[in-house]
Amino acid sequence: MSGTFKTQLYFLLLSVTALRGHSRYLDVQENEITAEGFFSLLNSELKRELPDEYIYRRPLRCLDMVAVEGQFTFTADRPQLNCAAFFIGQPSDIISVEYDSINIDCRAGDFIKMFDGWVMKGEKFPSALDHPLPLYERYVDYCETGAAQRTVRSSQNVAMIFFRLHHPGSSFTITVRKLPNPFPCNVISQTPEGSFTMVIPQQHRNCSFSIIYPVEIRIGELSLGHLNDIKRSLPGCAGAGDFVELLGGNGVDTSKMFPVADLCYSFNGPAQMKIGCDNTVVRMVSSGKFVNRVTFQYRLLDNKELQKIRGNSVEDLCIST
Ligand SMILES: *[C@@H]1O[C@H](CO)[C@@H](O)[C@H](O)[C@H]1NC(C)=O
Secondary structure, rough: HHHHHHHHHHHHHHHHHHHHHHEEEEEEEEEEEEOOOOOHHHHHHHOOOOOOOOOOOEOOEEEEEEEOOOOEEOOOOOOEEEEEEEEOOOOEEEEEEEEEEEEOOOOHHOOEEEOOOOOOOOOOOOOOOOOOOHHHHEEEEEHHHHHHOOOEOOOOOOOEEEEEEEOOOOOEEEEEEEEEEOOOEEEEEEOOEEEEEEEOOOOEEEEEEEOOOEEEEEEEEEEEEOOOOOEEEOOOOOOOOOOOEEEEOOOOOOHOEEEEEEEEEOOEEEEEEEEOEEEEEEEEEOOOOEEEEEEEEEEOOOOOHHHHHHHHHOOOOOOOO
């Protein structure tokens, strides 16, 4: 991670805070963490570079962010009732968590629950409309499955565990691995700049690519299989079963975000748009009849651009009141 990026991010967070007149909070149940704290956790994780043959080991904290493979041990020095660790990988990774040794008291109400996605401020990513599994199947509770399921895998590049340990001295150790995902669908980007091609090959499903920064999105190519078959007469995207939408918002649940643009015709780019929200999403809805594909790049907005966007818009969808 470059120094420039860190400076930009710091500057950005300061300016976002100043513009809003209050700071953002991402809370984990009762633990509260500021956006600044959250991003500094993420950045310190991304800075690590590890040789392949070496197993990285470190203690897990009650509120933690893990972006590297390794073995992590949590030891309670006092009752720890509301803890969470967030895991993130590259867009084409899934996360695997293996329970190595567990010394907790399930009967006393201790638990370790893995969630297939992230929960922030009560909002879930991926949303129920985008995730292949029903919500209840996305939680796996160690105290219920026990030794039957020692390894839990996520469906996308993010996952998390919630844990509660009542007794001082209780502990657990997990091994976190990243495995290749040949068909990445839902993604949270680790970085505020990059590029991605999202393909849904004749499947009835939806995919969301989430960038938790205000960014400019540049769409290079959009190919929706229906273009050559159907001459559409309806205005806008009404009734389209296959389309891409750009969303902006301050939470992580895409079903609660604001539509910034709807795209339902194929084109060869570039089309660009600046979105001054905390979270920007490219979401593809697919009927399953066609192969749909969208290619895009994104980069962080600087402070000047952010202020201009905010100055120009009559109502700012992303200012929380
Ligand atoms: C995809 O999202 C749309 C709404 O945007 C919803 O109507 C549809 O049921 C979702 N598809 C799947 C497979 O969940």
